[in-house]
Amino acid sequence: MSRVVVIGCGGVAQVAIAKCCQLDNIFTELCIASRTISKCVALKEKLQPTTKTKITTRKIDANNLDEVVALFDEYKPELVIHCGMPYHNLVIMDACIKCKVHYIDTAAYEPENVLEEEWRKVYEKRVKEKGFHAYFDYASYQWGYDKKFREAGIIGLLGCGFDPGVTQAYVAYAKKHEFDRIDTIDILDCNGGDHGYKFATNFNPEINLREVSAPAAYFEDGKWHTLEAMSVKREYNFDGVGMKDMYLLHHEEIESIAKNFPEVKRIRFYMTFGKSYLEHMRCLEDVGMLSTTPINYEGKEIVPIQFLKALLPDPASLGERTVGKTNIGCIFKGVKDGKEKKYYIYNVCDHQESYSEVGSQAISYTTGVPAMCGALMILLGKWNSIGVHNVEEFDPDPFIEALDKYGLPKSETYNPVMVD
Ligand code: NDP
Secondary structure (H helix, E strand, C coil), X not given: CCEEEEECCCHHHHHHHHHHHHXXXXXXXXXXXXXXXXXXXXXXXXXXXXXXXXXXEEECCCCCHHHXXXXXXXXXXXXXXXXXXXXXXXXXXXXXXXXXXXXXXXXXXXXXXXXXXXXXXXXXXXXXXXXXCCCCCCCXXXXXXXXXXXXXXXXXXXXXXXXXXXXXXXXXXXXXXXXXXXXXXXXXXXXXXXXXXXXXXCCCHHHHHHHHXXXXXEEECCEEEEXXXXXXXXXXXXXXXXXXEEEEXXXXXXXXXXXXXXXXXXXXXXXXXXXXXXXXXXXXXXXXXXXXXXXXXXXEEECHHHHHHHHCCCHHHCHHHCECEEEEEEEEEEEECCEEEEEEEEEEEEHHHHHHHHCXXXXXXXXXXXXXXXXXXXXXXXXXXXXXXXXXXXXXXXXXXXXXXXXXXXXXXXXXXXXX
16 A cells, blocks of 8 residues: 655656556555646546556645645655656655655756856856756755655655666666676667657756756766767667767766765766757757746746747657657676676667557656656665665665566676777
8 A cells, every 4th residue: 555646747757657557556546746737637537447546636836845745744645756847856855854755756956047046156166166067966955855854764766767767776786796896887878769850859848958958077087077068979889779879968877876886987978869959959059049047028038948848849749759769778897706897788668669558758658667666666665775865875676677577678788889
């Protein structure tokens, strides 16, 4: 018996909810709480006839602490899976402390308004001291909740999607089973899917475009190295997908892997992008459409990137038209029993198979399934260390077993082509 709240009803949430409903002996009661109640009701109507999970819905503003606390007080969940926007992580974490509810999210906190004075001060200090420019980081905000979570006796599981999320479980798994020492990690995120649009993002456009237009960064020899966005390109032949161009990006799991595996000398993250996506992104950036700074248009305040989001296809609607596969994983170099060793662990996920199972494309699927599996780990007591943790701090075995079973099986190779 468990009572779980899912916040958000977009692409990722819809998969996490559908997967929870497949395990209705564990997820016995579930509340879908989001901004647009009609989406929650439509999802409930679609899923309820297929599951014994008792689904309820609730309109909520996740930015309003009182509303989130009122929902938790009334519904009394054991756990919340936050699949809304990362802007609301801290509000929801505060509500979890107040009401003693376990917490899971899929993306590191960043603010909606990056001009906000207090946040800006913290950000500029971090850029100066550490030298990486992404709007998100774990150290300045969410890791600081550890003591309060331990005092409340609850677990905060950060970044439990695929990347961040499964990629860190792969690191923990490699360290547990394959290496005495890991020297380098390259995380490779390939989306070989085609949705037929000239330009659309596969997950929330605001967060996606912020991420890819930020300066690139990697971690080597204890410090961050920052480069111009999209300035490092490599080609890689991905299993199930084929040859793709990929670009060095900063990504949130680099920060937590660097903290939790200090032996690793270099951690990099690459993501594939097609030519059309990059051309559109550059053009939109050049004309100011990616700006997060509000402008005044005919007496109304508009945030350009939010207006752009309104024009772009909803990522949750891409499922039906997306074909092809994703391939996401980690390549390691290190030492086992005194010998140098290479190892590549990854998952290949098919967009159309995801769509026929849960009605969503593979990007939402590869994020929503791990969020459900993370919840499963906590509800079954397999991950039970209170406080705020990233995925790699827990035993990877039961989680990877659950991923294998519920739709994201791992593949492994001991002779991977390395990225130069
Ligand atoms: P969507 O934009 O599809 O969904 C976001 C949902 O949050 C929507 O249902 C939206 O409501 C809801 N929401 C927004 N603001 C509020 C609010 N104030 N109160 C309540 N609900 C709100 O995004 P995705 O599903 O694509 O992404 C969800 C999260 O997953 C993001 O944080 C993203 O960064 C992360 N992600 C993580 C990945 C990983 O591998 N770790 C990969 C992909 C995504 P409405 O329906 O009204 O718009």
